[in-house]
Amino acid sequence: MASKLIGIDLGGTTTKLAFLNQDGDILQKWSIPTNIEENGQHIVPDMIQSLKKTMQDSGYTKDDFVGIGMGTPGAVNIEDGTVIGAYNLNWKTTQRVREQFQTELGLPFVLENDANVAALGEYWKGAGAKDDDVIFVTLGTGVGGGVIAGGRLLHGVNGGAGELGHVTVQPGGYQCTCGKKGCLEQYSSATGIVHVARDMAAEFTGKSRLKELFDNKEDVTSKMVTYLAENGDILANQVVDRVAFYLGLALANCGNILNPGNIVIGGGVSAAGNTLLQPTTRYFQENTFPSVRDSTKLRLAQLGNDAGAIGAASLALRFANSH
Known part of the structure; x- marks a missing residue:
């Protein structure tokens, strides 16, 4: 059987x-x-x-x-x-x-x-479970997203629904590989965080381990930035705050349109946990209107690397049940 x-x-x-x-x-x-x-x-x-x-x-x-x-x-x-x-x-x-x-x-x-299957995974077994309206954003090398509304994955007319990575957060900002400028992906992805950090380090005049790393031409990763922020580095904290501002703004705009029960943040960058979640939540709340602010919660993904495979399997099940 x-x-x-x-x-x-x-x-x-x-x-x-x-x-x-x-x-x-x-x-x-x-x-x-x-x-x-x-x-x-x-x-x-x-x-x-x-x-x-x-x-x-x-x-x-x-x-x-x-x-x-x-x-x-x-x-x-x-x-x-x-x-x-x-x-x-x-x-x-x-x-x-x-x-x-x-x-x-x-x-x-x-x-x-792939971002849609990760969304389905968290929707089925993870942080989005028990909710028929969920937005999933994955912060990795890029920024992906998936939107589940009324229990259904949104695709749009050309498969472009849920492309949260290409919400404009800084008009005329960093050039994105997609051809336009100022996309969330250029600020809140792993590579984006390093770009923001490098530019902010160039302007920074105080004492900072993060600035020293850039000055010494060392390879800086997003993980190092969030680690230094956790440990009180002033510049690293400013960088995380800037990144959280862009992420919170983009998620607030999505929240204002869709008012999901949960917005789930996953991907490698989300391993920063509360260091990223707390300021992002603050900016999210500043930019959402009351009925959304009171009902939509930001949560960290729960399934880690398994979200994709679990969500993909749920597709096979849905397909079997509909045929």
Whole structure:
């Protein structure tokens, strides 16, 4: 009897795979490196190979599984099961992902944007659970987002709904890879925080370990910035405050439009926890109107690296239940 789900979270360096039950509990998980060489042509065959081997090693056949859900970077065509423009995977042309999986494994396959599957994961099993209206924002190398309204993931007419990373927070600000300027992604992502820190360090005249690191041409990471802020570095605190201002402003605008129960903050940068959450909440509250301020809460994601695989598996379940 088919009862298990497969969830895949494809990332630029690592691909996470998992077998889950229909309650969303992970039964088994593993990861493989993402080989982006030769225009990323090895990525899908590697995943299929790994799935086949792990199924065999665990004594499963395809009849044990309901289907496969997968999250991927890039612009996803959900109807066709294809993706294009995933530049961190070297996928510049249309990739027929679903076709390859279904041919090789003979299981129903659903493809979705990676930030959306992380949102679905937190919605199903994490910080967004028990709420039909949730906004998820992921702060990693970039800034992604997903919006669940009335229990449904919003896609918009061209799949662009929930692109929180491209909310303009500083008109005419930093140039974004998307072509426009002042996007949230350029300020509150891991790389954005370092950019803000470098510019603020150049202006700063006081005593600061963070400034010394820049002056000594050392590699500064967003983790170092938040660590120094926690430990009382004045400049680092100013940087975190500036980043939190932009994040709080963007989330307030989203909150004012959608009034979700929770806005869930995940991704690597969110590991800074309350150091980031407290000032962000303050700016969020300053920029929301009363009915939203009183009802929408900012929360840290709970599922960590498992959010994508769990959310992807929920797609397979939803798909099976609707067909």
